[in-house]
Amino acid sequence: xxxxxSLLALVAAGVIGLYALxxxxxxxxxxxxxxxxxxxxxxxxxxxxxxxxxxxxITVLFLAFDMEMIFMYPWAVVVADMGATAVLEMFGFLxxxxxxxxxVWREGALRWT
Amino acid sequence: MPDADTLPEMWxxxxxxxxxxxxxxxxxxxxxxxxxxVLTGRxxxxxxxxxxxxxxxxxxxxxxxxxxxxxxxxxxxxxxPTLALLSxxxxxxxxxxxxxxxxxxxxxxxMEALLWAALWLVGWGPNSFHALTGGYRFxxxxxxxxxPLMFALVTVGVGAGSLRTTDVLAAQEGLWFAVTMPVAFxxxxxxxxxxxxxxxxxxxxxxxxxxxxxxxxxxxxxxLVEAGRAIFLGATAAMAAALFLGGDSGPWLPGPVWHLLxxxxxxAALVWIGRRLPVLRPDRTVEIGWMxxxxxxxxxxxxxxxxxxxxxYA
Amino acid sequence: xxLISRLGAWxxxxxxxxxxxxxxxxxxRWRVEAELDRRGWPLAVGPADTDLLLVxxxxxxxxxxxxxVIWSQIPAPRGRVGLCADDVAAALDDGRTALRERTRPxxxxxxxxxxSLLGKxxxxxxxxxxxxxxxxxxxxxxxxxxxxxxxxxxxxxxxxxxxxxxxxxxxxxxxxxxxxxxxxxxxxxxxxxxVSLGPVLPGWPTGLVxxxxxxxxxxxxxxxxxxxxxxxPACRPDLDQRQVALDHLARxxxxxxxxxxxxxxxxxxxxxxxxxxxxxxxSEELAERVTRRVGRSRALAWAVAGTPVxxxxxxxxxxxxxxxxxxxxxxxxxxxxxxxxGAEIGTxxxxxxALGLEPVPxxxxxxxARA
Numbered sequence: 182x183x184x185x186x187s188l189l190a191l192v193a194a195g196v197i198g199l200y201a202l203x204x205x206x207x208x209x210x211x212x213x214x215x216x217x218x219x220x221x222x223x224x225x226x227x228x229x230x231x232x233x234x235x236x237x238x239i240t241v242l243f244l245a246f247d248m249e250m251i252f253m254y255p256w257a258v259v260v261a262d263m264g265a266t267a268v269l270e271m272f273g274f275l276x277x278x279x280x281x282x283x284x285v286w287r288e289g290a291l292r293w294t
Numbered sequence: 295m296p297d298a299d300t301l302p303e304m305w306x307x308x309x310x311x312x313x314x315x316x317x318x319x320x321x322x323x324x325x326x327x328x329x330x331x332v333l334t335g336r337x338x339x340x341x342x343x344x345x346x347x348x349x350x351x352x353x354x355x356x357x358x359x360x361x362x363x364x365x366x367x368x369x370x371x372x373x374x375p376t377l378a379l380l381s382x383x384x385x386x387x388x389x390x391x392x393x394x395x396x397x398x399x400x401x402x403x404x405m406e407a408l409l410w411a412a413l414w415l416v417g418w419g420p421n422s423f424h425a426l427t428g429g430y431r432f433x434x435x436x437x438x439x440x441x442p443l444m445f446a447l448v449t450v451g452v453g454a455g456s457l458r459t460t461d462v463l464a465a466q467e468g469l470w471f472a473v474t475m476p477v478a479f480x481x482x483x484x485x486x487x488x489x490x491x492x493x494x495x496x497x498x499x500x501x502x503x504x505x506x507x508x509x510x511x512x513x514x515x516x517x518l519v520e521a522g523r524a525i526f527l528g529a530t531a532a533m534a535a536a537l538f539l540g541g542d543s544g545p546w547l548p549g550p551v552w553h554l555l556x557x558x559x560x561x562a563a564l565v566w567i568g569r570r571l572p573v574l575r576p577d578r579t580v581e582i583g584w585m586x587x588x589x590x591x592x593x594x595x596x597x598x599x600x601x602x603x604x605x606x607y608a
Numbered sequence: 609x610x611l612i613s614r615l616g617a618w619x620x621x622x623x624x625x626x627x628x629x630x631x632x633x634x635x636x637r638w639r640v641e642a643e644l645d646r647r648g649w650p651l652a653v654g655p656a657d658t659d660l661l662l663v664x665x666x667x668x669x670x671x672x673x674x675x676x677v678i679w680s681q682i683p684a685p686r687g688r689v690g691l692c693a694d695d696v697a698a699a700l701d702d703g704r705t706a707l708r709e710r711t712r713p714x715x716x717x718x719x720x721x722x723x724s725l726l727g728k729x730x731x732x733x734x735x736x737x738x739x740x741x742x743x744x745x746x747x748x749x750x751x752x753x754x755x756x757x758x759x760x761x762x763x764x765x766x767x768x769x770x771x772x773x774x775x776x777x778x779x780x781x782x783x784x785x786x787x788x789x790x791x792x793x794x795x796x797x798x799x800x801x802x803v804s805l806g807p808v809l810p811g812w813p814t815g816l817v818x819x820x821x822x823x824x825x826x827x828x829x830x831x832x833x834x835x836x837x838x839x840x841p842a843c844r845p846d847l848d849q850r851q852v853a854l855d856h857l858a859r860x861x862x863x864x865x866x867x868x869x870x871x872x873x874x875x876x877x878x879x880x881x882x883x884x885x886x887x888x889x890x891s892e893e894l895a896e897r898v899t900r901r902v903g904r905s906r907a908l909a910w911a912v913a914g915t916p917v918x919x920x921x922x923x924x925x926x927x928x929x930x931x932x933x934x935x936x937x938x939x940x941x942x943x944x945x946x947x948x949x950g951a952e953i954g955t956x957x958x959x960x961x962a963l964g965l966e967p968v969p970x971x972x973x974x975x976x977a978r979a
Binding site for chain 1: 300301302307308310311312314315351352353354355356357358359360361363372375376379380383392393397399400418420421422423424425426430433434437440441444445448451452455456457504509510512513514517518577580581584585588589592596599600602603
């Protein structure tokens with residue numbers, strides 16, 4: 182862990198160093214205060230908004246699988262010791278999940294345009 | 295194996311960390327130079343172009359837009375190269391890693407998963423609709439490629455019976471994993487490129503949304519984002535060489551040279567193939583990710599699990 | 609100091625260039641792009657990654673105002689070059705020299721304040737976009753919590769001079785209102801943003817403006833118009849149809865994110881004009897290779913499936929390869945608006961770039977079938 186922390190510290194030092202170096206060498210100190218780019222026209226509204234993510238149904242499906250992954254990493258380590266039962270159980274479980282994915286796909290939730 | 299298990303034990307903590315950071319930056323420069331050579335179709339002088347571009351960005355003024363979310367915006371910019379370099383902590387250098395955990399593959403996975411947040415923040419921050427659209431495109435893209443990437447990593451873990459990269463290297467002494475896990479290999483590299491929002495996976499920064507998440511970035515902020523992307527691609531190539539191509543195993547030459555050569559080969563293949571494709575739009579690829587890549591990688595994992603049961607890798 | 613100037617000179621050896629071409633200056637733009645490619649100067653995607661702003665031809669007042677806004681968004685050191693028909697190479701050299709001068713420390717940053725730019729808009733015409741009462745001091749204080757004030761989509765009346773009260777239920781922050789809300793496909797009330805695409809975008813016919821509402825990444829209620837519609841050139845310059853086709857192809861490929869193919873299409877386009885026979889021959893072969901690659905690309909076909917882009921791509925490829933097909937009708941802007949209504953923003957961009965729209969004045973619409 183010490184090693185990772187020291188890597189993190191080095192990276193932080195590097196990033197700060199880059200910012201410092203840039204502020205020394207560049208011609209203009211302050212940041213340019215500009216309007217967001219709207220291809221030459223002026224923005225009419227603030228862009229930060231409740232973005233309509235039309236694929237939100239997929240995020241739920243994803244979460245189900247992501248939880249499953251938490252089982253799968255430790256399973257990978259013990260599969261050789263546990264033998265065929267472990268393989269059968271895991272892939273049986275995955276098959277159930279895949280049936281769910283197929284259902285979601287047939288419902289058209291994986292397409293949104 | 296030599297008596298030192300990790301890089302810090304061999305070289306000391308600070309030199310080891312420094313070496314990993316420098317390797318990361320060097321890999322990033324290699325990726326950027328290769329990409330540039332393929333993009334312009336001219337190899338001459340491509341090696342210095344990334345350095346020149348970095349100097350240009352250092353000399354450039356930074357920008358701030360109207361009412362930005364400044365904290366989150368800058369946090370995202372800084373997080374990208376940080377996560378890319380941290381993911382290198384579990385990539386073996388000379389047969390040893392900087393960080394030795396019982397779950398190195400999970401560490402790599404975790405760093406890549408944090409990229410979701412980092413890049414989305416870069417898109418959210420500037421209060422610009424192009425950037426915002428790019429940020430959300432990245433999330434959609436993540437939904438398509440995250441699971442295939444995870445399954446590819448799990449497949450490696452199953453084959454090696456361990457989630458430790460050094461064990462994965464040891465398990466490939468007889469046969470490279472790429473031979474029995476070709477699908478996992480290709481999916482790993484492609485999905486990691488998707489998380490580096492590069493090439494055919496550059497929808498979050500594409501020209502059709504005027505640069506997307508990078509639309510409002512200039513100066514050091516842009517340098518950090520582009521460096522993060524290049525370093526993560528380099529880390530991916532090095533990790534792919536270690537996980538699937540036997541890492542530093544090879545005749546005649548010293549191990550690190552082999553690992554470097556394999557990494558360069560992965561970079562070259564990735565850039566060569568990737569730049570022959572247009573941007574793959576996330577709204578079309580999510581379906582492919584779930585209906586093709588997930589079943590394929592699972593099938594790959596099943597094949598490897600059966601091979602493990604038959605004692606193939608023992 | 610000297611070290612920094614030298615570093616600047618080295619770093620800006622190949623500045624990134626944003627090209628804003630006034631309508632009717634296609635030929636000049638091709639010459640410029642050929643010269644940029646020869647020098648290895650990359651094309652910028654937007655103001656944030658631009659060093660040198662290149663204004664080609666004589667933009668009308670509205671396009672010139674847009675170029676000024678873009679100029680205000682380019683970070684220092686920045687350079688601006690106006691080009692009419694002079695020596696392209698010399699103008700680029702001068703632009704780079706001036707740019708390098710500005711890397712010296714202590715250069716003044718004479719940039720208009722964003723709020724003054726926004727304020728200026730109030731005095732200018734709104735070109736049919738009815739902002740209603742605009743920006744006068746609605747100080748409801750900060751924004752997000754105010755966004756739920758139901759309402760307003762039915763009031764979105766662009767034409768009729770209504771008060772446009774819906775713009776203000778969120779109050780203003782830094783001189784801009786927050787997004788308003790509208791119903792979505794699932795019957796939810798979600799934010800809709802008023803956005804504009806164009807006049808200056810990569811792979812976009814310069815001068816065209818698409819104003820629409822954006823909900824998530826879906827465009828709705830689009831309206832297209834040309835800037836400076838009264839002062840557009842009377843007729844288009846006579847250009848080689850194959851080069852025009854390759855140019856349009858390159859635009860679509862830029863928008864599709866296929867940089868290498870777009871680069872080859874541009875190179876083929878520029879080489880066809882060469883005096884040297886061998887160069888022309890090579891360019892014809894390159895054109896053939898590009899069109900074949902585009903025609904065969906399943907990834908591209910997949911990305912544009914179900915849109916009018918498919919036909920257009922085939923058409924441009926045919927014309928580029930001297931297969932003279934039927935003349936393709938360039939649709940009217942109202943029809944284009946119908947095509948992009950409800951499209952994802954990337955799809956809409958592909959459609960607009962593929963149609964081959966040209967800023968021909970309305971009274972010459974019979975001529976537009978010529979494309």
